[in-house]
Amino acid sequence: MEGLYRNCALCPRNCHVDRNAGGVGFCGETSTLRAAWAGIHLGEEPVLTGKGGSGTVFFSGCTLRCPFCQNCQLSGPGWRQGPSGPVREVKGSLGVEITPAFLAGLFLRLQYAGAENVNLVTGTHFAPGILEALRQARSGGLAIPALWNSCGYEGTGTVELLAREVEVFLPDCKTLDPELSRWLFRAPDYPQATREAILLMAEARPLLLGEETLKQGVIVRHLVLPGQLESTRSVLEWFREALYGRALLSLMFQYTPVPVGPGVLAGGVRTLLPGLERQTNALEVEQVLLWLEELGIKEGFVQEPETSAGWWPDFLRPNPFPEGQARPLWHCLYGELNPLR
Numbered sequence: 001m002e003g004l005y006r007n008c009a010l011c012p013r014n015c016h017v018d019r020n021a022g023g024v025g026f027c028g029e030t031s032t033l034r035a036a037w038a039g040i041h042l043g044e045e046p047v048l049t050g051k052g053g054s055g056t057v058f059f060s061g062c063t064l065r066c067p068f069c070q071n072c073q074l075s076g077p078g079w080r081q082g083p084s085g086p087v088r089e090v091k092g093s094l095g096v097e098i099t100p101a102f103l104a105g106l107f108l109r110l111q112y113a114g115a116e117n118v119n120l121v122t123g124t125h126f127a128p129g130i131l132e133a134l135r136q137a138r139s140g141g142l143a144i145p146a147l148w149n150s151c152g153y154e155g156t157g158t159v160e161l162l163a164r165e166v167e168v169f170l171p172d173c174k175t176l177d178p179e180l181s182r183w184l185f186r187a188p189d190y191p192q193a194t195r196e197a198i199l200l201m202a203e204a205r206p207l208l209l210g211e212e213t214l215k216q217g218v219i220v221r222h223l224v225l226p227g228q229l230e231s232t233r234s235v236l237e238w239f240r241e242a243l244y245g246r247a248l249l250s251l252m253f254q255y256t257p258v259p260v261g262p263g264v265l266a267g268g269v270r271t272l273l274p275g276l277e278r279q280t281n282a283l284e285v286e287q288v289l290l291w292l293e294e295l296g297i298k299e300g301f302v303q304e305p306e307t308s309a310g311w312w313p314d315f316l317r318p319n320p321f322p323e324g325q326a327r328p329l330w331h332c333l334y335g336e337l338n339p340l341r
Contacts, residue, residue: 001128005031010158011063011124012193027125028076029061033133034095034126036060036074036315038106039328039337040115043321045250045301048117048147048170050213053327055115055144057106058315059123059130060095064151064185066174068225068255068276073315075122094315096332103133104140109329111144116213117168119147127158134165145215152220153190154197163204169218171198175231176238195238202246218247219301223255224288226280232288240295249300251288253280256312280305 004010005019015025022030040053048054062075069075073094107118118137123130134146145167152171154162162169173194175181181190198220207217220243222235239249257277285305292302313320318337319328328337 001132002031004128004161008125010127010155011153012155012189013063013187014155026065027061027063028093029125031129032097033100033103033129034060034093034097035103036093036095036332037320037328038110038330039319039326040110040113041119041321041326043325044119045219045248047209047212047214047248048119048168048219050116052114052116054117054119054147055107055110055113056119056121056149056326057103057110057123058121059126060093061125062122062151063124064153064187064190066151067184068257070256070312071122071315094332100129100133100136103130104136104142106330107133107137107142108140111142113327113329115144117145117147118142119149119170120166121149122151123148124150124154124158127161131161131165138165152194152197153185153187154193156196156200159197159200159204163201167205167216168214169198169201169205170221171201171218172221172223173198173235173239174223175225175228176234177228177231180228180231195242198247199242202243207247214248218243219250220247221250221252223252224280224284225255226276226278226284228276229284229287233291236288236291236295236297240297244297244299249297250303251292251300252303253285253288253305254303255280 002020007016008019008025009016013026017023017025019031024030036058038057041056042049042053044054058074060074065076076093110118120130146165147168147170148162148166149170152173176191178188178191182188201218205216205218208215220239224232256279318331318334319326330336
């Protein structure tokens, strides 16, 4: 598995750097696992949180680096929002180096704390190490599903690798517009790569619902971007044609402009497209909901618009999330915490 880092092509950027030798590509990471936070997250879709919550691990670095990333403290070098409010510049993403054995221990502790699943957030660039940790944890008694929570920008070979150990896939489908993805992510191939990856996920993991939680399957997330409704329309039409009945849709309206320093965003983009400096408005929400009805998409989830940026996680705090939304278990700056409190 370590050989997959030697000429890295884990994501469609195909940087082909030797990460085993300390090289870094777009994700900004070597082959050594780095993570920032683990705990019980209560804010995911109901079939993922269930009664016990989702056992979430946030990894450092990212293969996409959206300019509106809510986890921009972790995704790459840039600007971080501090607990007192001011924005400050940093040289690298938040997180510390960990071993697969340490990560396997986190998985088991999350299960002990009552988690319904192990939720792996933004781990594409660390897939070999994470899979090794999952295998170790399974040998140690891990019995809950593994959930792959990603931006959707996956290589098909990586998806095939993941499908050996991962029961639930939670990919984004951010846009199917190559020009929009070129502007936002510097990845004009995002639409094609994401379509291929998600279809492969759905083929590998047919939907299997338990009494309250999803045991196996795919949930496709789409964040509605203000001023970009035609992009959303294309995603909905594609989902209806290619995936409806085979996967669930999670439609999100909580877009919030990222806190920024002077002229710099988390993804390295210095200007926003018209509309992206604001939140989604009521007319846009209404239009998208009408399209859902028109297309006959009845199964899935709609996450309501946020009225403020107060829900933004701040990973410089032991609990980055608003009160009642999470219970921390481990933090890269504070060490072990008690999620049972």
